[in-house]
Amino acid sequence: MKIVVGLGSCGIAAGAQKVYDKIKRQLDVRGANNQLEPVGCIGMCYLEPIVEFIEEDGNKHTYTKVTPDIVDEILEGIFEDNPCKKHLINPIEWDKLQKQKRIALKNCGVIDPENIHQYIEHDGYEAVKKCIQKMTPKEVIEEIKVSNIRGRGGAGFPTWFKWNAAMNNNGNTKYIVCNADEGDPGAFMDRSILEGDPHAVIEGMMIAGYAIGAQEGVIYVRAEYPLAIVRLQKAILQAKELNLLGSNIFDSTFQFDLKIKAGAGAFVCGEETALIASLEGERGMPRLKPPFPAEKGLWQQSTNINNVETFANIPWIINQGGKSFADIGVDNSKGTKVFALTGKIKDGGLVEVPMGTSLREIIFDIGGGIINDKEFKAVQLGGPSGGCIPKELLDTSVDYESINQTGAIMGSGGMVVMDDTTCMVDMAKFFLDFTCKESCGKCIHCRLGTKRMLEILTRITDGKGQDGDIELLEDLGTGIKEGSLCGLGQTAPNPVLSTIKYFREEYERHIIDKTCPAKQCKALLTHKILEKKCINCGLCLRNCSVEAITGSKKEAHRIHSEKCIQCGICFEVCPVGAVSVY
């Protein structure tokens, strides 16, 4: 029997390493020689840590939310052939997996990412072998063209087109770069792929290298992803040992080498020309395009840059044929897309769905709906470059064109769900604060425009909003979009413009009525104690840091509004819910 434990970063944060260690110790104590394997993240983050016992006949016992304390109980049952039922996975969870289609994530949570042989057993490196031995570079690009895969990093540029441009370049030295600088807050698709199936990315890069004629590849990984870096390093080493990287690969003249470059924390480096600047040891500031990287990229040589998920799809496309990929999805958006489902969602995690699936299906059928069954308010797609999609548009199909029409973008795959306790003005402010800090400063519109927008949003949430602020935000937003060089500035106003588009009333309530309907903007709240409910316990009085509450054991307590700073502590400590906020 094989025992597998999900050891992705999020699994480890949930305590999976401790569970793994405990199982290992217990197996040693019992003298059992079961195969114990770490695997990547299967995507069901809300059930972590997950432990699976797989019998020889394929029969599985899957346990969820395992803690070291219950390891004994579970192992006992397994070894006595009477598996304990208590912590078994709810069969409904498997249905959720059935609704997905896994291509980029196909090996995540299935194979041991630190063991190249397991990847090879799952048809690993077959695709690159096929390319080298049976296909010309042109044929490879043709296959990618048939698949119609578009860049998964956000902009959705056709992958074959980039490859073709790089192939047609006459330069002798060319580079393949993998953009693993996943900077969108609320997105962790690329991290999971790198941690769970690093060889798929390596193989995808090799195929791209063969197609455009590059002999060297670089993976630019965020420094915040230490585990992904470690697993990639191991994977590259193992591939070199088996001569899958290096020279004379599969006894051909094809040679390819890979190295890793750790980023140093700059969101703008996700933009390809900024990424190249960073690889060259410069400040990560974007430059004008054209020339595109396919003509003049890294060290002024022809360079092809793709995102992690794009590369992870490539081996599947070569193995199964471009047509099989194009059969999945809709119109001009083919294949699948991985999303990181987070926020106020019951079953958050990673999901991979065919393009064309509706937002409703993803959030409610796969994600299980909203925490505490509250009212769904909006979903944010595309991080700081994207926008909020409201309830009325829940049936929007998830494909590049439909999402763009709403004013959001597909983005790299962050999907943050919000309920009625999320203030949309605060949300817009949150993203602007982010882009304002991350603007590299090169373009005036982006550098100063985002700052001005942030100031306006801050005054609105502070209750000092003025008539005309909404129009000013729209005006500034349009200006920034037009006046910025790179994707960061061109999309930075999106979160504001899309929330104004769908939640204009909420902005007006802040500015005109000086209230926050979601009760999040503290400066706009008023706290009051309901005399009838108050039990005179004095908890609020003792916790109030500004002595704004008076009362005694014999009389109901009162908040003096002139002293109150709206910190909300009285609301939190009141045992009978006598403090109301409005």
Added chain:
Amino acid sequence: MLCCKENGDKIEAIIEKHRNNPGSIITILQEVQEVFNYLPKDVLAIIAEKTKIKPAKIYGVATFYKQFRLNPIGKYLILLCQGTACHVNGSKKIEETLYDELKIKDGETTEDGLFTLNNVACLGCCSLSPVMMINEETYGSLTPEHVAEIIRELKNKENRQVV
């Protein structure tokens, strides 16, 4: 800050390792920061001298990327996630609690040199939000009470060691 020959040798070895790789300044700074835990100004000057890269350029790179620090940090580096999911799920409250417990804001270090607080964009553990990381350990599904407990435990641990 160099204080001893040993550190000087370490810097020398790091620079030597990357001598033939153009564009390695970021990697060099990362490795040097691992030695000192931050980038002392005189060390930046030494790197400039040895790599023949202009000091202004090195300073430019060191101040552009968030990972680099020009000031020492506390024994415990708290990385508080401010990603979208954490924001929606209450990271502000966590920040307030940390302020109550430690009296430091983003980027500051406690007077006793024990704790430094840094807000970070996203730690990628969104399903466990709100999240913070102290040195290498990740703490998820935080509540203000839980955070206060974690900080007090670390403080107690330090006090015991002093006694």
